[in-house]
Amino acid sequence: MHAAYITVIVIGAVFNGAAAVTYLIGHEYPKTQADMKGLPRTWVPVLGALLAAGTAGLLAGLAVPFLGTLAASGLVLYFIGAITAHLRVGSRNIVGGIVFLATAVAALVLGLLQHGAW
Template sequence: MFALYLTVTLIAAFLCGWAGVLGLIGHDIPKSQAEKLGVPVSWTPVMGTLLAAGTLGLLAGIAVPLLGTLAAAGLVLYFIGAFYVHVRVRDYDFTFWSVFFAAVVAALAVALAHYGPDGAWQL
């Protein structure tokens, strides 16, 4: 079970870390998405920071289960918010969103399955 947990967590961390770095360095991809979705471009570093923090939390969760579980839950909430923003402007292309969302939901699910509802909350 640990191998599955580790694999899924590393995949989710890679995806979110990649997106976070793009937001932090001011790459054109997050800027164009922000403009397309009606989000101020000035928010892209903040969103990149949230994704980077979630990534670090997922990775820290390998050693401290509570951090990983909370980070995965926070990333799930982040992508639920992203879903709302897409729907708000009637953008129904959820291709990339679904990949990211599936990865973080899977990371949360395997963390809870591996550590159990009680074990994940122990420091």
């Protein structure tokens, strides 16, 4: 169980960290996604900061499990919101969001199984 937990945390950190960097460096992809969803482009760095915080929280959760639980919970909510935003505008390009969501759910569930709720 411990190996699965560590593996999911590392994969989640890599996925979300890469996404955070993409958002924070001003890459065009997150900007076009914000435009498509009708979000102001000023939200792009904020969303990137949320992803970066989630990444840091997942990794911090290896030392302080409660932080990992909070981070995974936040990422679950983030990706539910992202998928909902896609569906709201009629976009069916949600496979990436589902993969990220599944990773966050796996991190949350395995973290709870590994450490308990607190």
